[in-house]
Amino acid sequence: MPELPEVQTVVDTLAPLVVGRRIDAVLHLRDDIVCPPDADLRTLLTGRSISGISRRGKRIVFHCDTGDRWFVHLGMTGRLTVQPANASLLLHTHLILDVGENLQLRFVDPRRFGGVFWLGSDAADVMGPEPLTLRPALLFRRLQQTRRPIKSALLDQHLIAGIGNIYADEALFAAKIHPLAPANRLDPKTVAKLSAAIKRVLRKAIRHGGSSVSDYVDAAGRRGTFQLLHRVYDRANEPCRLCRASIIRIVVAGRSTHFCPRCQKLPGIG
DNA sequence: GTCCATGTTCTTTA
DNA sequence: CTAAAGAACATGGA
Numbered sequence: 381m382p383e384l385p386e387v388q389t390v391v392d393t394l395a396p397l398v399v400g401r402r403i404d405a406v407l408h409l410r411d412d413i414v415c416p417p418d419a420d421l422r423t424l425l426t427g428r429s430i431s432g433i434s435r436r437g438k439r440i441v442f443h444c445d446t447g448d449r450w451f452v453h454l455g456m457t458g459r460l461t462v463q464p465a466n467a468s469l470l471l472h473t474h475l476i477l478d479v480g481e482n483l484q485l486r487f488v489d490p491r492r493f494g495g496v497f498w499l500g501s502d503a504a505d506v507m508g509p510e511p512l513t514l515r516p517a518l519l520f521r522r523l524q525q526t527r528r529p530i531k532s533a534l535l536d537q538h539l540i541a542g543i544g545n546i547y548a549d550e551a552l553f554a555a556k557i558h559p560l561a562p563a564n565r566l567d568p569k570t571v572a573k574l575s576a577a578i579k580r581v582l583r584k585a586i587r588h589g590g591s592s593v594s595d596y597v598d599a600a601g602r603r604g605t606f607q608l609l610h611r612v613y614d615r616a617n618e619p620c621r622l623c624r625a626s627i628i629r630i631v632v633a634g635r636s637t638h639f640c641p642r643c644q645k646l647p648g649i650g
Numbered sequence: 651g652t653c654c655a656t657g658t659t660c661t662t663t664a
Numbered sequence: 665c666t667a668a669a670g671a672a673c674a675t676g677g678a
Contacts, residue, residue, distance in 0.1 A: 383656055438657080456657055457675075472675085491674050493657055528668065537658080544656055593656060594677085613656090634670065636654080654678085662670070 382438050382454035382494075384511065384542030385585035386596050386604065390460055391435045394485075394599035397462040401479040402429045410474040413489065419498035424448070425477065437507045437541030439497075448500050452487060455494025460487050462599050508540040512582060516568070516575040523563040523571060530566065530574075531559035532633035543578065546591055546613045549638050551578040553612045558646040559630070559637045584609070612638040 406422045414421055425444075432443040439451040440460060452460055465482050475487040475496060487496065509518060522539050523530070533539055534548040543551070552559050554577035557570065566574070590596060590604035593614065597603055607614075611621055616629035616638055625642035 386656070453657085456655070490676070491655090491657095493673070526667080532668085535657090546656055591656070596656070633668090635657095652678100655676090658673090660670105660672075662668105664666100664668085 382456070382458065382596070383544035383547050383591075384435075384438065384582055385547070385588075385606065386590035387438050387440060387454065387542070388435050388586050389590045389598045389604060390454075391433050391440055392598075393602075394440070394460065394462065395433045397483070397599060398430050398479050398485055399432055400429065401481075401483075403427065403477050404480055405478040406476070407478050407484070408473065408476040413474045413487075413492060413495040415495055415497045421450075421475075421496065421498070424450075424498060430479070436505065437510070437537055438544070441499075448498075450496065450498045452496055453494045455489055455491060457491045457595065458487065458489035458494035459595070459597055460485070460599060461597065461601055462486075463601070506538060508536070508538055511540055511542055511578050514540065514575060514578075516572040519575050520566075520568050520571040523566060526563045528563055529560045529632050530557060530563045531635075531637050533563040534578075535633055535635065542582075545635050545637075546593070546610070547578070547581055547585065549613045550585075550611060551581045553639060553644060554581055556643050556645075558644045559632055559639050560646060612640060614638065 403425045406425055429445040430442055431445045434441045439453055441449055441451040443449050462483055462485050465484050470488045472490040473486055473488045477485040479485055523533060526533055531548055534543050555574040557574060585606040588604055588606035591607040592603035593607050612627050615627045618627050620627055620640040620643060623642045625640055627638055628641050630637050
């Protein structure tokens, strides 16, 4: 469920429900989803108040009144919702925080690629820059450092944070760049186009509450609608919405990659 | 049974 | 040595 727009939507819908609330109890905890493994969330969280929630890349960061921070990563199938304590429990519910007013913050993740990460007061962060505020010149400099296909570079969280498989494909289509174009072969003008396309696509996706392609929901349990507006992602063999050519699916960096062979030409070819 | 899935990290290969 | 490709993780749906 999780790329920048989905994570931002969760943060935006979660904040009004839990910011300022106290964590009265850790009611349920599958401890192998906690990192580091020796962090005792029961002790660390019980009695603390949530003073704020923010997003960094694909992370949902909780700020405690003590100054400590921790974050939830949704992995591929995670959900973070707030619901009444008497609401039925979904299978694979790994963490339940009682936040008062009969409300619970629940983390559910069938595949368990996500998890809960304790940061404490540690500020170190090796992630790349945030795409929504990224200057094109910085993106160009970062892309110069690798010969990998641009699709692969956009998925690298150390290079740029928050973009995943859906929005990499959608942004490359919007910028008319072939996913296999070597990152360091894109000229500054093309990178500026890409930078603008990334921002446009991400902002639009946020406005639509993210993409619910399988089971993504926001903190209130609502699905997003941006999946209805995808131009290439998961549209193999369907007509390009611009030129009617058939959308192609290939594999890049081990991930499904969708593009229009007519709108997105490989530099040096056709 | 098969293949595929919004992600990340570790291992292997070149 | 480094960079990049591949495998692995766990579960469920088509």
